[in-house]
Amino acid sequence: MPPGPYPYPIIGNILELGQNPHQSLFNLSKIYGPLMTLKLGSLNAIIISSPDIAKEALTKHDLAFSNRQVPDAIRVLGHHKVSLVWSPICDHWRTLRKLCSTNIFSPQKLESTSKLRHEKVEELVNFVRTRSTNGEAIDVGKVVFTTIMNSFSNTLFSMDFAQFGDGDADNGFQNFKATIESLMIDFGKANVSDLFPLLRFLDPQGIRKRGKDVIKRLLIVFGDIFDERIQLKTSSKEAYDDVLDYFINIIKVNSSAELSRHLLLHLFVDLFVAGIETTTSTIEWAMTELVHNPKKRARVKEELLQVLGKDGKPHESNISEFHYLNAIVKETFRLHPPVPFLHHKSNSMVELCGFKVPKDTQVLINLWAIGRNSSTWSDPNSFVPERFLECKMDVKGFDFELIPFGAGRRMCPALPLAHRTVHFILASLLHHFDWKIVDGMKPQELDMSEKYGLTIRKAQPLKLIPIHTNYCQ
Numbered sequence: 172m173p174p175g176p177y178p179y180p181i182i183g184n185i186l187e188l189g190q191n192p193h194q195s196l197f198n199l200s201k202i203y204g205p206l207m208t209l210k211l212g213s214l215n216a217i218i219i220s221s222p223d224i225a226k227e228a229l230t231k232h233d234l235a236f237s238n239r240q241v242p243d244a245i246r247v248l249g250h251h252k253v254s255l256v257w258s259p260i261c262d263h264w265r266t267l268r269k270l271c272s273t274n275i276f277s278p279q280k281l282e283s284t285s286k287l288r289h290e291k292v293e294e295l296v297n298f299v300r301t302r303s304t305n306g307e308a309i310d311v312g313k314v315v316f317t318t319i320m321n322s323f324s325n326t327l328f329s330m331d332f333a334q335f336g337d338g339d340a341d342n343g344f345q346n347f348k349a350t351i352e353s354l355m356i357d358f359g360k361a362n363v364s365d366l367f368p369l370l371r372f373l374d375p376q377g378i379r380k381r382g383k384d385v386i387k388r389l390l391i392v393f394g395d396i397f398d399e400r401i402q403l404k405t406s407s408k409e410a411y412d413d414v415l416d417y418f419i420n421i422i423k424v425n426s427s428a429e430l431s432r433h434l435l436l437h438l439f440v441d442l443f444v445a446g447i448e449t450t451t452s453t454i455e456w457a458m459t460e461l462v463h464n465p466k467k468r469a470r471v472k473e474e475l476l477q478v479l480g481k482d483g484k485p486h487e488s489n490i491s492e493f494h495y496l497n498a499i500v501k502e503t504f505r506l507h508p509p510v511p512f513l514h515h516k517s518n519s520m521v522e523l524c525g526f527k528v529p530k531d532t533q534v535l536i537n538l539w540a541i542g543r544n545s546s547t548w549s550d551p552n553s554f555v556p557e558r559f560l561e562c563k564m565d566v567k568g569f570d571f572e573l574i575p576f577g578a579g580r581r582m583c584p585a586l587p588l589a590h591r592t593v594h595f596i597l598a599s600l601l602h603h604f605d606w607k608i609v610d611g612m613k614p615q616e617l618d619m620s621e622k623y624g625l626t627i628r629k630a631q632p633l634k635l636i637p638i639h640t641n642y643c644q
């Protein structure tokens with residue numbers, strides 16, 4: 172096994188993880204190297220912290236490392252047996268990925284749903300404009316979450332799940348924000364039931380119970396929407412141009428077990444949980460860095476003005492022209508990868524960089540550490556989007572220095588949607604508005620601390636006062 176800190180009896184190295192495991196393990200990698208072993212309770216884990224070893228693991232050994240260690244919190248209501256995110260590589264997983272790639276994330280489907288995302292972003296801009304007129308602050312994470320959730324819920328079901336309003340949409344549909352956020356934090360916690368599977372039946376921290384409550388709530392909501400749609404289709408034969416309708420038609424035409432109501436509801440849980448927090452966190456961190464670095468904000472506003480002119484509006488079709496904004500998004504992914512660790516597991520004994528990794532070892536690739544590696548990046552802790560202007564490095568899973576969406580078989584299938592959403596919302600917030608920090612705080616005083624979970628969010632919400640850009644309509 173690769174080297175690592177000395178494990179204590181029974182608990183192993185659990186205490187080394189601390190409040191922010193991505194940071195603690197980065198610090199440990201400076202002592203033990205970019206390929207480390209940790210004993211987490213009764214589990215063996217290896218931690219990868221360099222692009223070269225990540226490349227070897229996700230290319231040469233992609234298949235051997237392609238399954239995931241299923242957290243106890245997911246082993247509820249049969250979710251882990253059918254989930255796209257947590258299933259092992261198998262025919263069922265291939266079918267789900269293909270269905271999603273063809274019916275949701277293909278260029279044609281994204282083009283056909285683009286109008287809908289434009290409507291949702293327009294609603295966001297109108298809401299922020301009202302706040303700017305009244306000189307009121309907004310919670311950036313909350314309003315962006317609402318916009319992304321409504322974009323998804325309309326793409327999937329042709330309906331809004333939340334509204335802007337008091338508390339910047341805290342009163343949203345079924346309080347999804349708090350629900351999904353708490354799930355992400357619980358999933359990120361070191362759960363005793365995962366570290367000592369023999370204690371699973373006790374669920375000592377109550378994480379499985381909370382996970383079950385949340386997944387059950389989501390399944391009930393999606394189940395009601397599904398049943399209502401079936402009734403509507405039977406009574407009125409009305410057709411909807413949304414994902415639910417395509418999938419219901421697939422179920423009708425092909426009544427084999429490939430897709431069923433049960434599988435579909437669990438797929439919707441995965442898409443909502445995997446998609447909303449990650450995209451929101453990227454936008455919140457990008458806005459945070461731009462408020463922290465006013466000169467970079469001025470430069471991106473200048474670029475947007477040049478490309479769009481005074482009367483123009485950002486559009487998904489012109490985001491490829493925003494070169495500096497593109498560099499800002501890459502730099503945000505480098506410093507603040509929304510998913511700090513890729514979670515994989517060895518399906519067999521694997522020889523990696525001359526070490527032997529036994530079957531069933533948890534393989535954690537620390538994206539946060541890879542982004543801050545001083546042998547790859549100059550001035551690694553500073554926000555310098557300019558570093559991406561002259562280099563061709565991309566996030567598509569080929570440049571292992573920057574893999575916020577993962578790489579290989581388990582890579583995020585929604586990259587094309589996330590790319591559009593992040594650039595489009597950022598361009599809209601930046602072109603139409605300038606931003607002032609609340610309480611007269613100076614940019615350099617802005618809180619940059621992190622809250623660890625399955626995704627990394629800001630510890631303190633970003634509250635800003637929007638100022639309408641005078642040249643925008």
Ligand code: HEM
Nearest residue numbers: 255256445446449450510575576577578581582583585589
């Ligand atoms: C900025 C936004 C996003 C980032 C950074 C991101 C990142 C990731 C990462 C790192 C993985 C794991 C890859 C691996 O294990 O190697 C992943 C998997 C996944 N993501 Fe995303 N994601 C984003 C947005 C989305 C969206 C919008 C959706 C859906 C609507 C989504 C759905 C999924 C699914 C279903 C998987 C599991 C794929 C599998 O296991 O086969 N993601 N994502």
